[in-house]
Amino acid sequence: MRRHNRTVLLRRLHIEGPCTRASLAAELGLNRSTIKALVDGLAESGVVEERVPRQRSGAGRPSLLVLPQAHAAVVLAVDIRVEQVSIALVGLGGEILGRNSWNLRVRTREPAEVATHVVDSALLLAADLGVRMVAAGISVPGVVRRSDGFVHEAPNLHWTDVPLGDRLGSVFDMPIMVGNDAELGALAEHLRGSARGSSDAVYVTADVGVGGGVISDGSALRGTAGYLGELGHMVVNPAGRSCYCGSRGCWETEVGERALCRVLGLREGAPRGSVVAELRALAADPAQVRSRLGEFADWLEVGLVNVVNVLGPELVVLGDLFTALPASLIAEVAESVRERSLVSRAVGGTRIVTSTLGADVTLLGAAELAFESVLGAV
Amino acid sequence: MRRHNRTVLLRRLHIEGPCTRASLAAELGLNRSTIKALVDGLAESGVVEERVPRQRSGAGRPSLLVLPQAHAAVVLAVDIRVEQVSIALVGLGGEILGRNSWNLRVRTREPAEVATHVVDSALLLAADLGVRMVAAGISVPGVVRRSDGFVHEAPNLHWTDVPLGDRLGSVFDMPIMVGNDAELGALAEHLRGSARGSSDAVYVTADVGVGGGVISDGSALRGTAGYLGELGHMVVNPAGRSCYCGSRGCWETEVGERALCRVLGLREGAPRGSVVAELRALAADPAQVRSRLGEFADWLEVGLVNVVNVLGPELVVLGDLFTALPASLIAEVAESVRERSLVSRAVGGTRIVTSTLGADVTLLGAAELAFESVLGAV
Numbered sequence: 001m002r003r004h005n006r007t008v009l010l011r012r013l014h015i016e017g018p019c020t021r022a023s024l025a026a027e028l029g030l031n032r033s034t035i036k037a038l039v040d041g042l043a044e045s046g047v048v049e050e051r052v053p054r055q056r057s058g059a060g061r062p063s064l065l066v067l068p069q070a071h072a073a074v075v076l077a078v079d080i081r082v083e084q085v086s087i088a089l090v091g092l093g094g095e096i097l098g099r100n101s102w103n104l105r106v107r108t109r110e111p112a113e114v115a116t117h118v119v120d121s122a123l124l125l126a127a128d129l130g131v132r133m134v135a136a137g138i139s140v141p142g143v144v145r146r147s148d149g150f151v152h153e154a155p156n157l158h159w160t161d162v163p164l165g166d167r168l169g170s171v172f173d174m175p176i177m178v179g180n181d182a183e184l185g186a187l188a189e190h191l192r193g194s195a196r197g198s199s200d201a202v203y204v205t206a207d208v209g210v211g212g213g214v215i216s217d218g219s220a221l222r223g224t225a226g227y228l229g230e231l232g233h234m235v236v237n238p239a240g241r242s243c244y245c246g247s248r249g250c251w252e253t254e255v256g257e258r259a260l261c262r263v264l265g266l267r268e269g270a271p272r273g274s275v276v277a278e279l280r281a282l283a284a285d286p287a288q289v290r291s292r293l294g295e296f297a298d299w300l301e302v303g304l305v306n307v308v309n310v311l312g313p314e315l316v317v318l319g320d321l322f323t324a325l326p327a328s329l330i331a332e333v334a335e336s337v338r339e340r341s342l343v344s345r346a347v348g349g350t351r352i353v354t355s356t357l358g359a360d361v362t363l364l365g366a367a368e369l370a371f372e373s374v375l376g377a378v
Numbered sequence: 379m380r381r382h383n384r385t386v387l388l389r390r391l392h393i394e395g396p397c398t399r400a401s402l403a404a405e406l407g408l409n410r411s412t413i414k415a416l417v418d419g420l421a422e423s424g425v426v427e428e429r430v431p432r433q434r435s436g437a438g439r440p441s442l443l444v445l446p447q448a449h450a451a452v453v454l455a456v457d458i459r460v461e462q463v464s465i466a467l468v469g470l471g472g473e474i475l476g477r478n479s480w481n482l483r484v485r486t487r488e489p490a491e492v493a494t495h496v497v498d499s500a501l502l503l504a505a506d507l508g509v510r511m512v513a514a515g516i517s518v519p520g521v522v523r524r525s526d527g528f529v530h531e532a533p534n535l536h537w538t539d540v541p542l543g544d545r546l547g548s549v550f551d552m553p554i555m556v557g558n559d560a561e562l563g564a565l566a567e568h569l570r571g572s573a574r575g576s577s578d579a580v581y582v583t584a585d586v587g588v589g590g591g592v593i594s595d596g597s598a599l600r601g602t603a604g605y606l607g608e609l610g611h612m613v614v615n616p617a618g619r620s621c622y623c624g625s626r627g628c629w630e631t632e633v634g635e636r637a638l639c640r641v642l643g644l645r646e647g648a649p650r651g652s653v654v655a656e657l658r659a660l661a662a663d664p665a666q667v668r669s670r671l672g673e674f675a676d677w678l679e680v681g682l683v684n685v686v687n688v689l690g691p692e693l694v695v696l697g698d699l700f701t702a703l704p705a706s707l708i709a710e711v712a713e714s715v716r717e718r719s720l721v722s723r724a725v726g727g728t729r730i731v732t733s734t735l736g737a738d739v740t741l742l743g744a745a746e747l748a749f750e751s752v753l754g755a756v
Contacts, residue, residue: 145723152724229690233720235680247718302613305625310688312607340625342611346521346530
């Protein structure tokens with residue numbers, strides 16, 4: 001019981017930040033003496049620090065402010081993308097303490113070498129910061145088995161059957177958790193982003209691939225054997241282009257980065273910077289938005305109608321490349337989706353918004369995946 | 379604790395049927411004296427009966443067989459369809475004790491009158507059988523809020539905003555649970571049909587409408603505010619026919635009963651019997667199957683690819699009208715879905731089968747919904 005309360009309190013501080021003892025007692029429904037015992041224990045082990053709050057409210061002795069100590073639990077977060085790998089050391093409370101990234105156009109994408117470089121880089125960074133890592137969370141743009149971090153297929157990386165979890169586990173003596181990029185984006189949005197407080201939300205993201213993560217009734221939806229569904233391989237255009245997955249007209253094929261390059265008149269595989277620059281320029285000219293992005297918007301709409309009708313979320317958060325689309329286009333698509341979705345009407349209008357967590361969303365999700373496995377043991 | 383064990387034991391007997399004390403002890407991980415106390419208590423209240431098993435195995439005193447007594451808990455199951463309403467009284471153990479149905483082409487579909495007739499009919503049936511109803515489960519082909527049985531929209535019945543749960547609750551002094559037909563079909567398949575023992579399964583059914591229920595990680599998936607997703611309104615053919623829902627080329631529009639009538643050359647709204655007869659005749663002529671049902675099969679395939687890629691089930695069960703399709707067609711579609719679905723390949727090949735529970739699947743699901751609410755109190 002005490003262990004359970006300690007974990008709940010720690011998770012509260014980790015996710016929501018510093019808080020007074022009094023508020024902790026009220027929020028968690030525990031009495032003041034229980035809170036005191038828990039906080040004293042955590043303070044003794046250096047996991048939290050207590051301070052007199054700067055702003056005092058009312059008379060009397062102020063309730064002490066409890067602050068999580070970043071160094072008390074540091075996790076390694078790894079975001080493997082098609083174009084680059086980012087690693088970060090993230091402290092208790094969610095602050096990024098240090099980071100490092102490298103371009104995969106320059107370095108090889110070969111799985112064993114990516115893994116080796118992640119290890120070397122993480123050890124260097126940890127030594128440099130003088131911290132000890134207690135767990136790792138790794139995001140991969142592909143079909144991942146959660147139980148042991150086996151990557152079944154990460155097509156845009158050309159990875160097949162990579163035992164990534166086992167490989168890193170043989171080097172690091174700590175829990176290694178591997179997740180799908182969209183699933184971890186959803187986790188980050190749920191804990192720290194636009195989907196906070198929403199129990200039924202979907203996060204949809206576009207990089208080279210398109211993927212989605214689902215929060216259902218407050219927790220992440222998993223498929224069979226830990227394999228998550230792949231929203232990007234929902235067919236939206238049966239007469240569309242062939243997809244490497246063996247299907248045709250997948251959402252990814254119609255609204256992924258390559259499709260965006262095509263409609264913008266850029267070569268497929270153009271650097272992300274030029275795609276974003278082109279979208280920014282376009283946003284300034286509303287007439288152009290509809291004429292050049294109209295068909296793209298139609299496929300985005302069909303996929304979103306399906307997401308809403310099949311999964312029934314109250315909120316859809318669009319991430320990564322979608323955040324660079326003109327706001328007017330997103331608003332128009334969101335409105336059409338609400339109009340033509342039976343389920344949206346039932347739930348009183350599904351909200352469709354763009355992510356505000358920026359480029360670090362997946363990295364933050366990977367960190368939270370790692371924290372999930374260790375918060376009970378800090 | 380004792381109450382919890384009692385409910386678990388009762389649910390085991392209700393779902394799996396009669397069982398010896400020794401097997402109950404082994405299955406539930408309880409010791410023999412605990413089982414004895416629980417069974418004695420249930421026998422005293424007339425909920426179970428004990429018998430010496432007919433087939434004795436080995437020497438020594440045989441373990442007594444524990445049988446659930448149907449009359450100990452009788453629920454009302456109601457299956458409201460577009461064409462007809464069926465009601466049944468179902469006893470503990472799942473046996474149908476008596477039933478009654480009426481055609482909605484003859485009687486009105488007006489919600490208040492349907493509700494009144496359900497009440498009258500159920501009371502007559504209960505009096506006739508000499509049983510007392512303890513809960514009701516009602517299946518509606520539409521978007522239903524589970525919390526209070528509010529029917530937001532049941533388009534093929536032309537029902538909008540019907541407080542069905544409250545209406546029946548004001549007459550019956552017992553729990554009234556209302557669910558979506560496909561969701562309840564999924565529940566029945568999960569508890570008593572092809573999806574027994576499967577923790578990630580999808581049930582897809584076609585009547586006039588097409589719908590689906592999802593079992594994820596062993597329990598039913600719910601959308602926001604208890605509104606389930608509507609698989610039938612996933613867009614599979616963006617260039618397809620307008621759907622009443624405000625969208626276009628929905629799965630329901632392409633593979634529902636009306637679509638089947640069109641491809642079979644029957645008038646839309648032809649009686650179910652003639653649709654099934656036509657399909658049976660066709661099944662005898664393999665060359666005709668592909669030429670006449672080819673396009674229909676393509677849309678079935680696109681929808682199933684999406685179901686598998688989005689939800690990642692290990693098993694898809696096809697129900698109702700789909701069970702009348704030629705077996706060769708189902709096998710061909712299943713094979714194509716496995717070939718072109720990334721997620722199916724990851725999970726080792728999603729199985730796609732037809733339901734074996736027959737026409738009562740939804741009624742059985744409605745009964746289980748009712749039992750869920752009372753098994754703890756029997």
